[in-house]
Amino acid sequence: MADSTVSDTAVTFDDVMRAAEVIEGAVVRTPCDRSTTLSRDLGAEIWLKFENLQFTSSYKERGALNRLSALTPAERARGVIAMSAGNHAQGVSYHAGRLGIPATIVMPEGTPAVKAENTKRWGAHVILEGKTLEDAARFARAYGAEHGLVFVHPFDDPLVIAGQGTVALEMLAQVPAIDTLIVPVGGGGLIAGMAVAAKTLKPDIEIVGVEAALYPSMYNVIKGTQMPARGDTLAEGIAVADPGSLTAAIIGRLVDDIVLVSETDLERATFALLMIEKTVVEGAGAAGLAAVIADRQRWKGRTLGLPLTGGNIDPRLLASVLTRELAREGRLSRLTIDIPDRPGELSRVSSVVGQAGANIVEVYHQRVFTDLPARGTELNLVIETRDRSHLEGVLAQLEAKGYRVIVKTAQAPG
Numbered sequence: 001m002a003d004s005t006v007s008d009t010a011v012t013f014d015d016v017m018r019a020a021e022v023i024e025g026a027v028v029r030t031p032c033d034r035s036t037t038l039s040r041d042l043g044a045e046i047w048l049k050f051e052n053l054q055f056t057s058s059y060k061e062r063g064a065l066n067r068l069s070a071l072t073p074a075e076r077a078r079g080v081i082a083m084s085a086g087n088h089a090q091g092v093s094y095h096a097g098r099l100g101i102p103a104t105i106v107m108p109e110g111t112p113a114v115k116a117e118n119t120k121r122w123g124a125h126v127i128l129e130g131k132t133l134e135d136a137a138r139f140a141r142a143y144g145a146e147h148g149l150v151f152v153h154p155f156d157d158p159l160v161i162a163g164q165g166t167v168a169l170e171m172l173a174q175v176p177a178i179d180t181l182i183v184p185v186g187g188g189g190l191i192a193g194m195a196v197a198a199k200t201l202k203p204d205i206e207i208v209g210v211e212a213a214l215y216p217s218m219y220n221v222i223k224g225t226q227m228p229a230r231g232d233t234l235a236e237g238i239a240v241a242d243p244g245s246l247t248a249a250i251i252g253r254l255v256d257d258i259v260l261v262s263e264t265d266l267e268r269a270t271f272a273l274l275m276i277e278k279t280v281v282e283g284a285g286a287a288g289l290a291a292v293i294a295d296r297q298r299w300k301g302r303t304l305g306l307p308l309t310g311g312n313i314d315p316r317l318l319a320s321v322l323t324r325e326l327a328r329e330g331r332l333s334r335l336t337i338d339i340p341d342r343p344g345e346l347s348r349v350s351s352v353v354g355q356a357g358a359n360i361v362e363v364y365h366q367r368v369f370t371d372l373p374a375r376g377t378e379l380n381l382v383i384e385t386r387d388r389s390h391l392e393g394v395l396a397q398l399e400a401k402g403y404r405v406i407v408k409t410a411q412a413p414g
Contacts, residue, residue: 009253010246011158013200016165016193019066023163026095027061028054032174032305037276038289042296045303046289047175049167052281052311056090056118059167059309060154063189064091066163067152068099076101080152081144083107083136085236086115087310088154093124104149106140108133112236112314134242155189156244165193171305172201178305184287185209185218185258186238188247190309195254209251209258210287211238212266218243219258222251234266234321237284237310265290270318271325273308282313330388332361334380334408337398341377349379352401356394359384 032049039046051059068080079102082092089105096103103124107116109131120126127143130136144151153160167190171178181198183191191209198205211219214231217240229241251258269286272293273279288306292299326332339345346363353360362382385391391407398405 009196009250011161011165011193011196011250013196015158015162016169016197019062019159019162020166020169022069023062023065023166026065026098027166029170030054032171034175035277038272042292043300044292044296045177046292047171047178047303047305048277048279049171049305049307050279051167052279052285052308056087056094056122057311058087058091059164059190059307060084060087060091061095062091062166063155063157063160063163063193064088064152065095067157067159068092068095068101070159071101071150075150078148078150079103081106081140081147081149082152082154083133083140084154085133085239086111086119086312087237088152089119089124089126090115090122090312092152093119093122097123104140104143104147106130106136106143108136110236112312112317114314115312118312133240153244155187155192155240156246157189158246161189161193161196161247161250163193164190165195165197167307168194168197169201171307172198172205175303175305177303178205179303180206180208180299181305181307182208182210182288182291182299183307184235184238184284184309185211185243185251186215186240186284187244188218188251189244190307191255192244192247192250194307195250199254206257207255208291209255210291211258211260212283212287213260213262215239215241216260217241218248218251219260221248222255222258234263234270234283234317235287237282237312238287259291259295261287261290261294265294267321267325268293268328270313270321274318274322279308280311280313280318281308282310285310330385330391332382332384333391334382335395335398336406336408337379337381337403339377339379339403346379348401349381349398349403352397352403353381353383353394356397357386357390358394 030050030053035046081104083106105124106127109128129139212233212235214233215229216227217229266283269290285308365377
């Protein structure tokens with residue numbers, strides 16, 4: 001268990017309270033609602049804090065505004081620079097524009113286009129530089145020093161941490177019964193600020209961080225492991241290889257545990273939030289729910305608070321997540337069928353599929369790159385079914401008609 005006494009930390013409860021006053025009226029007080037369906041399905045009381053409903057679709061506005069508001073008139077005139085994979089960039093850009101502060105944002109080259117475009121929309125000068133967030137940070141510091149800009153760190157800054165902590169203030173005011181906060185972790189700014197606020201208000205509350213298994217950076221720091229942090233994750237918003245030192249100190253003192261979630265669970269959580277709650281979240285924003293899905297027994301009977309930290313997901317990536325999850329559920333499948341290459345055979349197969357109540361989404365033949373006889377062909381169908389049992393019924397009817405069928409299903413990512 002963490003030491004629940006909030007003392008000797010870089011950020012205090014008073015800092016969080018002051019941040020709440022600073023951002024009041026300029027940042028949305030987002031709803032924190034109970035999910036009836038998820039609560040029933042997962043065996044816990046699940047309360048969702050919809051930070052994806054902020055104007056820039058992310059909680060990052062809170063810390064950005066708190067930091068920008070502390071600038072001196074001379075610093076405001078010179079301008080600020082920040083490095084970010086997207087959400088911090090949008091928060092800084094939007095509020096800097098509101099406050100009349102020139103802003104330059106350095107983003108990694110692989111940043112989703114939707115985040116880069118939205119950052120430009122709020123008036124910031126955007127520079128794409130570096131393969132990783134760490135590369136972008138090095139460039140931003142050097143560029144900022146050369147041009148006299150104030151560096152606004154996305155997580156390792158006391159004012160930023162305090163601003164993010166206002167999420168917990170609101171959640172516990174809205175739902176005092178919450179006994180566990182499950183919070184996505186990248187650099188650690190959000191969970192550090194939330195821990196300061198929550199442990200002050202409710203010392204016995206459990207606080208659990210969640211990282212993508214591909215980026216266990218804070219997990220390594222807190223637990224003393226040395227797992228690699230690399231790869232392409234759906235949760236690019238928390239894909240941080242080098243977490244903050246200020247945040248790590250707070251997390252080590254106040255956070256009870258950190259867990260890792262797979263890409264499959266991140267995809268399932270993103271899918272579930274869209275299908276059940278009708279809300280769009282990015283992979284990082286779904287990390288808390290992914291942790292509950294991955295280990296349902298651990299959370300059984302608890303009252304859980306899950307901040308949905310952001311909704312800035314690339315539409316093409318979201319489409320891929322949706323179709324892959326449909327495939328895993330047996331609702332979208334690719335069938336490979338060996339058929340004689342003669343007139344009417346495709347019609348007969350289609351008739352069997354249609355009579356079984358399935359819908360053919362895509363069809364194509366393969367005559368060349370196959371080991372079938374010259375009079376045979378490989379028929380590939382993508383079909384839509386209600387669920388896996390319906391799919392099995394379709395396969396049974398095809399096989400009853402003498403067709404040999406191979407089913408291609410979605411593979412779980414690592």
